[in-house]
């Protein structure tokens with residue numbers, strides 16, 4: 571069945587090389603997924619060579635771990651390891667058909683990395699952002715060709731979570747959207763097309779859950795009570811474990827964005843910001859209640 575709002579799939583452009591901007595954990599998870607599912611060359615970039623080298627080594631280690639578990643055979647592992655490359659030279663993105671960023675969740679940072687890369691890209695390359703809560707339209711505001719920008723929002727853990735939110739801005743053209751849908755399908759993910767509104771759909775729902783859970787704790791409800799009380803919903807993880815998985819900084823940012831956009835409907839969490847600064851995990855003691863919030 572064609573997903574709601576999907577353009578003609580025939581408009582999708584072929585992807586024979588992938589460029590990934592950012593060499594952090596999320597970016598490395600993308601690289602591994604693109605390598606496994608598309609089996610095309612993947613080039614990954616960041617500000618300095620050491621970071622890039624570390625990411626490439628980590629991705630090769632992950633490929634080796636998949637081979638050891640029997641998930642990929644020896645020949646495939648060798649081929650995938652040879653398909654990943656790292657660079658600090660954005661000119662190496664010249665023949666990429668699909669470029670995706672996974673850099674710090676700040677508008678100016680995302681705009682800057684695209685400004686650096688776009689002049690090197692071919693005219694037909696699609697540019698994707700993995701933003702979880704910034705406006706995709708604003709990220710594209712400084713692009714020469716905003717019609718080729720699309721939101722492509724993964725969920726943690728990237729290898730396992732089946733959904734991708736494909737975010738269409740008023741500028742995104744049909745060929746870009748069709749390519750994003752095709753890439754999602756090739757990654758064996760389920761894609762939904764969303765509007766470019768704060769939190770798209772998933773984080774809008776999630777920000778309610780996580781924000782209310784944190785707010786209850788800040789108002790004096792013990793962590794264990796919140797954990798116990800949400801159990802009947804059958805979520806695979808309780809809200810605090812999920813916050814640890816997402817990252818407390820990212821979680822706090824998501825709550826801030828929603829509070830900023832809809833102040834009467836969403837809570838921000840000062841406690842979450844503090845914990846993120848301290849670098850602790852909510853689940854450190856198994857319940858989170860040693861945090862003394």
Ligand code: CAA
Pocket residue numbers: 702724725726727728729730731773776806807812816820824
């Ligand atoms: N990386 C790769 N694979 C992983 C993994 C990870 N970090 N964690 C688990 N897996 C794999 C396991 O290897 C296992 O694979 P196989 O079945 O092929 O062996 C499979 O996932 C299931 O793992 P487990 O049996 O160990 O654990 P589980 O059944 O408890 O499932 C989970 C783990 C899939 C993470 C599950 O707890 C879950 O779905 N949690 C909710 C996660 C969620 O809601 N994510 C969205 C967060 S929001 C976000 O990311 C976006 C944002 O913008 C904030």
